[in-house]
Amino acid sequence: MTTIRLWNSAARGKVDFTPIDPANVRMYVCGPTVYDRAHIGNARPAVVFDVLYRLLRHVYGEDHVTYVRNVTDIDDKINARAKETLQPGETPVEAIRRITGETTRWYFEDMKALGCLPPTHQPRATEYVPQMIAMIETLIANGKAYAAEGHVLFEVAKYPEYGALSGRSTDDMIAGARVEVAPFKRDPMDFVLWKPSEPDQPGWESPWGRGRPGWHIECSVMASELLGETFDIHGGGADLMFPHHENEIAQSRCACPEGQFAKLWMHNGMVNVDGRKMSKSLGNFLTVADMRGQAPGEVLRLALLSTHYRGVLDWTQQRIDEAADALAKWGGLVEGVDPSPSAASSVLEALGDDLNTPAAFAEMHRMAREGDAPGLAAAMALMGLKAPAAPEADGDLVERLLAARAEARAEKDFAAADAIRKGLDAAGIIVIDRKGEASEWRPGPNFDPAKLEAMR
């Protein structure tokens, strides 16, 4: 059996992965807040943890892995967006449903295009509010939380291990204090479990009046409801380590003192665009929809995996181009080839070493060079990679142009022949001449139908 070693953020080191129950390996990953198109930063964790999901299924069996990725559909950013886009005759709550429904659908489509398997469960926060209220009540009963002015706050001082995941002491946090200090907080570090809702905001009846849950409690509840009080892996972006994951740990451990919550924490690195942090003000904000306009989802997936998941990924055109070339080459090699029964052990070994996808690709390049098409096909299947569908080119037109070129060549009119070849080349049509036979051709990764059409 392949040994899987994973970097545990909480321990700051690699550990051998040993499931609590090999018959049911359990993983939770923080999913998107559905108020807008998924961006490239949402895509990376989805793709990275999809690779881990596939690896775990390969090692422990397809029916022995439970993967939960939530959808946060209660959030003040959603409320703000609803207010901005309110349609005539629409209530604010209807607007919220419109936005969360639409963006959730977009998210599912985008992730599918990136080759991600659907997780076992994709719970929505709105489906778990009663359980959140119950967990908050438990925290109050345990003396870890307090109600004040319609809010319920978690009292950080009551959880001495707070900060263990991110390696911060509460003193450090206060030193950097940029925390909002509300008058009803006992301590600036205390964070919201429940807050009151205005009449035009979504709200649920609770022991503390009509209100809504805070962000952190959503994940704690959905994880324990679907995976239990102790489960194997919790994943998410590195920026979520503090405070989101720290707060999840505090809540869950205090609500279920006998449970451990996640045994292993994994964090993917951030994505930069052309060397800079992606932001709307810099104008380099990239959505998955934008990316899908640049290249097929399969290519984007390879590009997202081309650097190790813990490092910062710089998103550039060159990276996309190289991914497209590699995939086109591999796709040509494995077309019509039956994958070998199991992925090459070298590829499994690379992935098993803390998801070293670049090392796995090096192995795949080696297989391509050595002509091991079945092995390559198996490796691609394991990683959820496939060649993008060949673009449709106007075959009659290309054949006609090639015939004209052949005629020019026969008459030694090389200027005319070369003009046609250069045109086809510029259009991204790859022409392969063979001695004594008709030229073969196929659309390449840079095929541009408009340029081909212009040669008519």
Next chain:
RNA sequence: GGCGACGUGGCGGAGCGGUUACGCAGCGGAUUGCAAAUCCGUGUAGGCCGGUUCGACUCCGGCCGUCGCCUCCA
């Protein structure tokens, strides 16, 4: 200010205390009327300064630089 990560050849990007990463680009060759595609070959590295060691890109310390988090951003 506090905490943390990272600095590898032209670019991307891994592993490794001593022996080729790999890919792209480049260069040379095969092939071609010239190309393309394909194949073969090949050069180029480890921020700076110290330390440990027979030996360091790899371990330790310092410095410099880049980036991130500390703001309900993946």
